[in-house]
Amino acid sequence: MGAEDVASDLETSRSYRVVAELATGLEPEGVAVDTGRRRAYVACARSNAVTVVDLVGDVVVGEVAVGREPMDIAFDELTGRLFTADLLGETVSVVESSSLRLVATVGVGLYPSGLTLDAKRRRLYCGCALSATVAVIDVDTLELVASIDAEPGAGAIAVDARRSRVYCANFLAGSLTVIDGRRNRVLQHAEVGPAPCAVAVNPARDELYVANSFADTVSRIDLATSAVTGSMNAGRTPVGAAVAPAGDRLYVSNRGAGTVSVLGTEDGMEWARIPVGEGPGGCTVDPVSGRLLVANAGAGSLTVVEDLLAERPTVSPDEPRHELLGRQLPPFALPDMRTELVRTSREWAERKYILNFFASW
Amino acid sequence: MILIDVWEGGEARRRVQDYCELWGIEGPVLLDEAGAYAKLLGIRGVPTNVLVDSTGIVRAVGAGNPDELHAEVDRLLQGDPR
Numbered sequence: 001m002g003a004e005d006v007a008s009d010l011e012t013s014r015s016y017r018v019v020a021e022l023a024t025g026l027e028p029e030g031v032a033v034d035t036g037r038r039r040a041y042v043a044c045a046r047s048n049a050v051t052v053v054d055l056v057g058d059v060v061v062g063e064v065a066v067g068r069e070p071m072d073i074a075f076d077e078l079t080g081r082l083f084t085a086d087l088l089g090e091t092v093s094v095v096e097s098s099s100l101r102l103v104a105t106v107g108v109g110l111y112p113s114g115l116t117l118d119a120k121r122r123r124l125y126c127g128c129a130l131s132a133t134v135a136v137i138d139v140d141t142l143e144l145v146a147s148i149d150a151e152p153g154a155g156a157i158a159v160d161a162r163r164s165r166v167y168c169a170n171f172l173a174g175s176l177t178v179i180d181g182r183r184n185r186v187l188q189h190a191e192v193g194p195a196p197c198a199v200a201v202n203p204a205r206d207e208l209y210v211a212n213s214f215a216d217t218v219s220r221i222d223l224a225t226s227a228v229t230g231s232m233n234a235g236r237t238p239v240g241a242a243v244a245p246a247g248d249r250l251y252v253s254n255r256g257a258g259t260v261s262v263l264g265t266e267d268g269m270e271w272a273r274i275p276v277g278e279g280p281g282g283c284t285v286d287p288v289s290g291r292l293l294v295a296n297a298g299a300g301s302l303t304v305v306e307d308l309l310a311e312r313p314t315v316s317p318d319e320p321r322h323e324l325l326g327r328q329l330p331p332f333a334l335p336d337m338r339t340e341l342v343r344t345s346r347e348w349a350e351r352k353y354i355l356n357f358f359a360s361w
Numbered sequence: 362m363i364l365i366d367v368w369e370g371g372e373a374r375r376r377v378q379d380y381c382e383l384w385g386i387e388g389p390v391l392l393d394e395a396g397a398y399a400k401l402l403g404i405r406g407v408p409t410n411v412l413v414d415s416t417g418i419v420r421a422v423g424a425g426n427p428d429e430l431h432a433e434v435d436r437l438l439q440g441d442p443r
Contacts (some may be wrong), residue, residue, distance in 0.1 A: 004415055012442035026371065027370050034405065043411055046371070055397065059390075097410045097412060100422050123381075140429055164393035178379070194426075194427075211424075214426050215424070215426055216426060217428050236406065236423055236425040237406065237407075237426070243397065250383060255406050255407060256406040256408055257406060257423035257425075258405025258406040278396070278399075279368060279405075279406050279407055280406070297368070298396070298406065299368075300370065322403065322423065323403055324402060324411070324419040324422050325406070325420070325422060326418060326419065326420065327419055328419075329402075329411070329413050329417050330401055334392060335392050336391055336392075337374055337391065338378075338390065340374075343389065343391060348363065349417065350415050352412075352413065352415050352438070353363060353413050354363070354413070354434070355366055355410070355411040356362045356363070356364045356365065356408060356410050357365050357393075357409045357410075358364055358367070358407050358408050359366060359367055359369060360369060360377055360379070
């Protein structure tokens with residue numbers, strides 16, 4: 001879907017307003033905000049680049065080449081440096097935001113897929129899925145200072161700055177590794193739901209949230225004890241999470257549904273469901289405007305959303321009935337990956353079958 | 362099960378071949394590179410499963426997580442149209 005297509009398709013309801021949907025590079029996954037320059041940076045994995053967005057005009061203003069398949073992104077306001085976790089490059093790329101140039105690369109573990117910054121302690125943490133480690137980088141010297149054993153699928157990562165604890169979600173293990181950030185030592189591994197893909201800290205409630213992508217749930221963790229205290233329902237295949245500045249709500253991007261769920265952090269209920277682009281991935285909140293930014297991996301776009309809810313609405317969003325249900329499947333004629341020959345739905349006539357839509361990312 | 366790959370952003374065949382080799386995926390894999398068929402069906406994310414009965418009627422859409430998919434398959438096999 002191109003920018004022209006989405007521009008005419010912006011949606012508004014009483015609970016949200018889609019301000020813009022901007023075409024980015026291919027497979028945008030992670031997004032970070034530079035409050036000083038009023039920019040968003042979007043890691044576009046299949047473009048090996050970062051798309052630069054002006055948040056005042058809601059326009060794309062540039063692109064920076066980084067390592068192979070940048071998956072996640074973090075911005076350091078103090079130095080003005082931007083960091084990407086390059087999945088296939090096995091590096092963290094370092095970009096100077098003043099010049100928008102790649103200035104360094106730091107080697108990390110295998111399949112680096114999650115990043116977070118502890119700005120006060122000047123440490124960047126990178127979850128490396130296939131080496132099951134967390135790389136620790138000094139953001140001033142750009143040196144790798146430690147590699148900490150986590151569990152298989154180490155990826156999404158967040159910091160409890162108050163306690164200097166680091167939480168790494170392990171996608172393949174279905175667990176959360178808790179690290180003492182002062183000593184670079186594992187404190188514990190906690191079981192969460194299947195395939196945890198995103199984590200977000202809520203300082204206002206002293207909680208951490210973990211999106212369990214194979215269960216359509218979000219685990220709630222008490223940061224004081226690192227114990228799982230509950231669970232909330234999200235949409236289909238939640239893979240991104242961001243906490244609103246007031247801490248009263250959590251935004252969860254649902255890759256399987258093309259939506260963002262707005263979850264109340266106190267009541268655990270879904271307050272609203274916002275349609276965004278196809279296959280949404282990472283999301284974050286612009287702390288200046290309060291707007292939600294969602295990277296849509298399938299659509300190749302960034303959705304900018306204004307949350308209009310002052311409080312929990314009296315009515316929860318309906319679960320919409322899909323328009324295809326009970327209807328004849330429209331016929332298909334698509335090339336076979338192996339033979340390149342076109343195959344049609346007639347081949348499967350009078351049989352029960354499942355069409356599984358997927359992407360390799 | 363028929364797998365339909367969408368939204369690869371170029372080089373779909375090569376990428377999907379690598380992916381199927383990595384995960385040992387067999388069976389039919391079709392390419393909907395621009396996502397036109399997905400769009401026709403109103404598919405907005407991945408994974409999405411569309412369950413079709415023997416008369417070609419769509420009985421379920423979604424069922425992205427394993428538990429939900431197993432439940433929908435059971436219903437389809439039992440002929441429960443709901």
